[in-house]
């Protein structure tokens with residue numbers, strides 16, 4: 001694939017383009033003119049209950065004069081790029097932060113901000129669904145390292161973002177969300193499309209802000225940006241009442257700044273570092289457990305230097321896949337529920353675990369009683385609240401992953417004497433290879449497809465996924481060698497992440513990087529409408545649906561733990577995803593036999609534009625090794641009988 | 644590159660769970676390494692956490708939401724302004740095992756409006772106020788109890804007597820017990836307010852937050 005992503009033309013105002021472009025799924029903005037005239041009640045396209053309609057009419061009656069003042073029919077400024085309104089300040093704050101792409105969906109309450117974008121150089125990508133906007137922004141943040149930005153209107157627009165924000169929050173992905181809100185005077189009146197967005201998103205964001213002043217709204221956005229990017233990254237949100245974005249403002253909000261109460265430490269206490277280094281140097285069976293924080297801190301080179309210098313085997317968590325080349329002699333790959341046998345043996349038998357930037361999620365640890373039970377734990381994390389939250393740290397080192405690894409490197413007087421341990425780890429790698437049986441007369445194995453795509457693409461290819469078995473195969477059977485190439489939904493496990501994430505990743509990636517999405521048939525059905533966006537924006541991604549006509553991961557658990565009662569986990573029918581792709585304007589392909597795999601993948605990957613490969617895989621294939629929920633990592637099962 | 648299907652692969656292999664090396668140690672449910680033969684339980688303890696916060700909309704919702712979400716056991720929560728305009732003090736009485744108290748403090752510290760968090764040591768200066776409404780049939784006896792607890796009668800009528808008692812938690816619990824004999828109609832308790840004893844600071848606050 002060589003196609004360059006075609007950024008949305010800055011002049012393409014989605015509200016304007018929508019009526020003439022039936023593919024965009026944004027035609028609901030056609031009634032936004034009426035919304036603009038007399039919000040919040042006049043959005044006639046919506047069905048309302050008699051009760052709420054009356055309430056809204058009443059609200060509009062009593063508060064109409066105020067609304068008229070703040071919501072003029074004409075745009076509040078001429079959109080020239082001068083700062084005249086709060087919305088201009090919002091746009092200026094984003095530009096000051098270096099934002100290049102925005103993902104969102106228009107709507108009444110956010111219209112002033114969109115209007116202010118009219119002359120901006122920033123490219124806005126109109127997504128089919130706000131969840132897609134949030135996931136695209138999330139993946140954009142993961143791949144680029146800087147916050148991805150998503151936008152939505154009030155009410156349903158904002159609530160549609162919630163899944164994506166919760167996902168980003170769990171994975172500490174940098175995202176800034178901007179949501180429209182009803183005018184300040186209407187807040188609390190159950191106005192049309194009013195939701196308590198601050199209340200709803202509080203538990204799933206790192207921080208959120210209700211903008212209450214046009215003069216400060218640009219600073220609020222800058223603060224949200226700085227917070228999303230700084231310290232432990234995460235999603236932030238600014239709720240933008242329409243009177244605030246329409247209100248007068250003139251100041252350039254300047255560069256993003258974090259508030260004074262947010263002050264993450266860069267380096268750890270030297271005494272603690274020295275003590276940790278001494279324990280590590282004296283260890284017989286040391287292991288480094290690299291978490292997503294290593295990637296977030298851009299500390300993968302530092303990690304690699306440290307591990308190779310001291311000969312310490314490296315295990316990763318799922319978000320850290322790619323943080324340490326999986327083809328390296330010291331690489332044990334991912335530990336946990338579907339981790340490798342050798343990684344799980346190593347984390348179980350280690351006597352000193354250097355854990356960097358991980359929150360010891362239960363899918364990694366299994367039952368904490370049996371997690372690295374012989375190990376002194378050195379825990380490096382920028383968030384002090386992660387220290388001893390799930391697993392007690394013997395040596396807490398609070399600071400930036402890269403900076404603390406540098407400190408540790410300087411403090412290590414000697415390397416651990418671990419030749420025998422390295423040999424043991426090598427032996428485990430021999431004993432527990434990730435293999436699969438692929439008889440030629442059986443349906444195509446998903447692992448084979450994953451390996452075939454890996455073989456057909458360059459090392460820096462980015463992989464996004466949905467959630468389920470296909471995600472685990474994509475993780476296990478692809479050899480990741482670079483950070484920020486594995487882009488998945490880890491902590492929240494959000495089906496539907498894959499396609500919109502591929503779009504966000506594509507726009508953040510280098511032009512010559514390929515982007516592949518491994519999706520499940522179930523996951524694909526949750527967000528496949530975003531294909532319309534990929535086609536419209538000419539976003540070159542290849543979606544490989546590992547189609548088992550089932551929500552397979554659930555079926556696997558039913559096989560193992562629910563007496564093979566396949567309740568609501570099998571699809572008696574799924575659409576032809578290749579034909580569906582063609583209907584969206586993408587290229588569609590189909591794989592049913594091994595002989596077709598290479599040729600079809602070649603064609604799909606070389607097509608300059610979005611393509612979908614509907615790969616019909618063995619519906620009975622399950623994901624192993626497996627540590628059951630809460631189980632003992634060292635007792636991972638290689639097959640169902642061992643559970 | 645073409646994949647070689649002829650290469651026979653048999654699926655996952657390797658020693659079964661029962662044949663593997665095993666660790667000797669274990670952890671408890673809090674993830675703390677323990678002697679495998681002794682089960683140590685962390686008993687919950689009651690303590691006071693004081694947070695000095697910027698007074699902005701949503702700060703109280705943020706704190707109470709956090710405690711609810713993370714299942715920290717909270718006995719009382721009080722909030723009020725301080726001598727510094729724009730800043731409030733939130734006093735929380737929590738009952739948790741040590742790891743929970745530690746988590747509660749750290750998670751509180753992550754909330755943006757929170758400037759400083761501190762657990763007050765064993766002997767803080769702490770008081771609570773209770774207003775009790777009891778049946779008015781025995782005014783003299785009620786009065787005697789009120790005197791005994793150094794309280795105050797706020798309202799007295801033929802049907803009910805309402806009194807105020809101030810004290811530490813123990814004293815208030817005792818007083819409530821003592822009034823029980825008259826028939827308590829209603830109780831309103833404020834929860835504890837507290838400061839560190841002596842010259843010790845309850846919150847370490849630099850000038851930018853005063």
Ligand SMILES: Cc1ncc(C[n+]2csc(CCOP(=O)(O)OP(=O)(O)O)c2C)c(N)n1
Pocket residue numbers: 466467468469470471493494495496519520521522523524546548550551552553554
């Ligand atoms: C939004 C959402 N709903 C439900 C689930 C529960 N769930 C986890 S995996 C899974 C099956 C996913 O099916 P599919 O995308 O086809 O992947 P497969 O396991 O078959 O590869 C389900 C339903 C989830 N993770 N996310």
Ligand SMILES: [Mg+2]
Pocket residue numbers: 468520521522546547548549550551552
């Ligand atoms: Mg499936």
